[in-house]
Amino acid sequence: MPNRSCDRTRVLQVIGNLGRGGVETWLMQVLGAIDRERFAVDVMLLRPEPAAYDDRAQALGVNVIPCPGSTRPWRFARNFRRALEQYGPYDVIHTHMYLRDGLVLRLAHGAGIPVRISHSRHPQAHRIDPLLKRAALPLVRYLVKRHATKILAVSDESAAAFLGPGILGDRRYELLTTAIDLAPFTTRGDGAALREKLGIPPEALVVGHVARFVEWKKQDFIVRVAAELRKRRDDIYFLLIGDGPCREAVRLQALDAGVSDRFVFPGERDDVPALMTGVFDLLVFPSVSEGLGRVVVEAQAAGLPCVISDGVPRHADVVTELVCRRSLAEPPAVWADSIAAALDAGRVMSPAEALATLMQSDFNINANVDHLEAVYDQGLADALPRG
Numbered sequence: 001m002p003n004r005s006c007d008r009t010r011v012l013q014v015i016g017n018l019g020r021g022g023v024e025t026w027l028m029q030v031l032g033a034i035d036r037e038r039f040a041v042d043v044m045l046l047r048p049e050p051a052a053y054d055d056r057a058q059a060l061g062v063n064v065i066p067c068p069g070s071t072r073p074w075r076f077a078r079n080f081r082r083a084l085e086q087y088g089p090y091d092v093i094h095t096h097m098y099l100r101d102g103l104v105l106r107l108a109h110g111a112g113i114p115v116r117i118s119h120s121r122h123p124q125a126h127r128i129d130p131l132l133k134r135a136a137l138p139l140v141r142y143l144v145k146r147h148a149t150k151i152l153a154v155s156d157e158s159a160a161a162f163l164g165p166g167i168l169g170d171r172r173y174e175l176l177t178t179a180i181d182l183a184p185f186t187t188r189g190d191g192a193a194l195r196e197k198l199g200i201p202p203e204a205l206v207v208g209h210v211a212r213f214v215e216w217k218k219q220d221f222i223v224r225v226a227a228e229l230r231k232r233r234d235d236i237y238f239l240l241i242g243d244g245p246c247r248e249a250v251r252l253q254a255l256d257a258g259v260s261d262r263f264v265f266p267g268e269r270d271d272v273p274a275l276m277t278g279v280f281d282l283l284v285f286p287s288v289s290e291g292l293g294r295v296v297v298e299a300q301a302a303g304l305p306c307v308i309s310d311g312v313p314r315h316a317d318v319v320t321e322l323v324c325r326r327s328l329a330e331p332p333a334v335w336a337d338s339i340a341a342a343l344d345a346g347r348v349m350s351p352a353e354a355l356a357t358l359m360q361s362d363f364n365i366n367a368n369v370d371h372l373e374a375v376y377d378q379g380l381a382d383a384l385p386r387g
Contacts, residue, residue, distance in 0.1 A: 008040040009376055010088075012113075014095035014104055017045050018053035018064070020268055021212070022294045023096050023121055026178045028053050031060045033181075033369045039376065042087055046070040046097060052268065063087055070100045080107050089113070092376050096121060098162065099136055102143025109147040115379035118144045120153040120162040121178065121291040145170075150379055152176040155313035158291040176375065177315065178294050179368030185301040185355055189271070189278025198264050200279070204237045205343050208280035208304075210272055210295045213244030216288040218309070220246075220253055221332065225284070227257045228336035236343070239264045239279065241272065276302035277351065282342055286328060286335070287311050296323075301358045303351030305342040307335065318361050319354045 018024055031041055043057060048066035057064050065083050069075035084090070092115040093108040095101050101118045108116050141163050144151070151173045153159035159167050159175075167173050195202055207226075211217040219240060226238050240250070240263065247265065254260040269275065276283075276299055283299035285308040293312035300306065300319045307324045308316075317323045324338050362368060 008036075008038055009092065009380060010090045011039055011041045011092040011094060011376065012044055012065075012088075012090045013041060014044045014046065014093065014097055016047040016097065017049055018043070018051040018057055020052040020270075022178055022292070024051075024053055026180075026294070028056055028060075029179070029181045029365050030369055030372065031057070031062060033365055035373060039373065042090075044083060046076075046100060052270075070097070070103070073103055076103065077107055080104070081111065084111050091115060091380055092117065094119060098122060099140050102140040102147070105147035106143050114383035115150065115376065116148050117150045117152060117375070117379070118148045119176070120151075120158045122158065148172065149382070150174065150375060152375070154178045154292040155315045157313045157315075161289075174375065175315075176371060177362055177368065178292050179363045179365040180294065180298055180301065180358075181365045182301055182355065182358055182363075184273035185277060185298075185351075185358075187277070188351075189274030189276070191278035194271075194275060194279050198239065198266060198279070200237050200239070200264060203235070205235055205281045206237050206239050206279050207282050207284050207339060207343075208239045208241070208276065208299075209284050210241045210298075211285070211287070212242050213240075213247035213250060215246060217244075217246075218286040218288060218328065219250040221286045221328065221335075222284055223250060223253045223257055223259065223263075224332040225286075225335045225339065226254070226259045226262060228332045229340065230259050230262065232336070232340065236339075237262050237264065238284075239266070239275070241266060241269050241275065243268050272298065273302065276304060280304055282307065282339060284335075284339060285309065285312065286326075288328065290316075292316055297358070297363050301355055301363075303347065303349065303354040305345075305348070307338050307342060318363060319349070319357050321348050322354060 015023055042063040042065060044065045044067050046067055065087055067079045067083050069079050090113050093113045094117040095104045096119045105116045154177045156168055213219055229236055251265055254263045283304050283306045285296055287309055289311040293316040296306055296308055296312055296316045300322050305322050310325050310327050326335050326338055
């Protein structure tokens with residue numbers, strides 16, 4: 001039964017931590033845009049640790065609930081029940097934890113939470129140990145399908161990779177993409193000042209990239225592409241934003257390839273829209289696979305040409321004139337050709353035209369939050385007793 005002890009619908013979002021990732025950024029934007037007179041949202045962290053968005057969540061007045069132990073089911077179950085006793089009851093649980101979704105939803109069902117949502121974001125099969133995948137994924141799929149009242153995904157590809165292709169025909173399935181706050185893209189970043197701080201010459205062309213430095217994001221491939229471009233021209237810089245375990249290895253690879261003087265590694269930044277609108281001339285994104293590829297959508301909002309891998313779902317192609325797809329099976333020289341051609345062609349449309357297209361799409365955070373609120377409302381309506 002829905003919790004009617006409070007005038008607002010109480011929602012528990014379940015994520016890993018509040019680091020600067022795709023789901024975390026989306027969630028912060030949702031928390032800022034959702035109707036707080038109708039919805040009260042708490043956030044449960046399965047990997048609680050200090051992270052980039054801690055202060056923002058606190059400023060929004062959100063209860064941030066640590067719940068460690070998700071790799072030990074019995075310990076996690078105890079912590080989960082204690083958290084619900086302290087902070088609940090909840091009307092909706094909305095989990096984004098992939099292999100842990102099954103356990104979370106089973107516990108939520110047992111605790112009487114009426115609306116239980118699994119939200120798939122990552123086709124992560126290639127990132128999981130094969131033995132773990134064979135052992136865990138069938139059980140997780142069974143638990144999610146048994147205990148979820150609603151199944152969401154940021155793309156059909158993400159849903160099919162997680163729960164199998166048959167899920168696309170399930171009556172509970174619905175596409176709810178990861179939208180972005182478009183307001184920061186309505187003004188242009190101060191390119192001259194930003195370039196000066198980053199050590200990039202005013203006349204240079206800048207190929208940008210934003211991602212965590214992990215193997216499947218293929219920053220090593222970007223270095224190989226840069227080496228090909230360096231053979232032809234000397235006016236292109238590569239600005240690789242982010243951090244992660246592979247960052248130092250990529251920096252050393254650039255050094256070995258003789259292109260380190262054209263690479264800038266500023267780490268994580270909270271001004272990505274300003275960098276995209278003021279510094280980037282093109283986005284390169286050669287990821288092995290993505291649930292969506294949120295940064296590709298952001299680059300289109302900035303009016304940037306994008307050279308991306310075919311591992312990014314086509315749902316991310318909002319302004320198709322800006323997107324060039326390449327296969328990672330193609331050699332770096334082919335990617336270099338595409339980048340050079342896009343840079344030489346210049347802008348195919350104004351940033352304002354590109355942004356207007358995004359404003360009318362489901363990637364607009366305001367439309368996205370309206371959709372999310374409707375999912376919660378319908379879930380509660382379905383949970384009410386008939387008659």
